[in-house]
Amino acid sequence: QQPVQSPQAVILREGEDAVINCSSSKALYSVHWYRQKHGEAPVFLMILLKGGEQKGHEKISASFNEKKQQSSLYLTASQLSYSGTYFCGTVRLNDMRFGAGTRLTVKP
């Protein structure tokens, strides 16, 4: 089953913060976050592993609640370049599923 992302879309002004959520109905091994700009390939942002390890970019933060099978991506002091669609991918037993995406628009 695909993970569920919320919200589906969000519009921000430069400098504002946003939180994107990702939840799964099944126990997870890891959660991946990617950003995709229109017409381009997805680009890696972060991986959160069971046990608390994180791999990713310094300016991006995220959390992973293993008990609730939920992850959240925190975007602070948003910039115009943050605009795009954010996907979470959940991994269990070599099975990777992506959510439908959250479209983020940052306006000047």
Place this chain on the structure above:
Amino acid sequence: NAGVTQTPKFQVLKTGQSMTLQCAQDMNHNSMYWYRQDPGMGLRLIYYSASEGTTDKGEVPNGYNVSRLNKREFSLRLESAAPSQTSVYFCASSDRLDSYEQYFGPGTRLTVT
């Protein structure tokens, strides 16, 4: 380094025709993947290859076959294209499965009429 390359970038097929999408990576990654992306939906895994010589089905494998030709190359074949296979196809690679970031190719936009 080119990263992950895919050919062709665009393709139009008629129902019943066959074609092979090519993917190559120059990062010495062990694992490779094929996804499809449809409007309003996330990426769906078609097939993956954990390492050279192995391939496994993903979420939506029906109508597709794959070949891991060597460590660098992973191809996706449509034997008899159907309109439902109209999509954007992405190839990706990673050092290993699961806990390693995936690097995506630029995509192939396929239309089946």
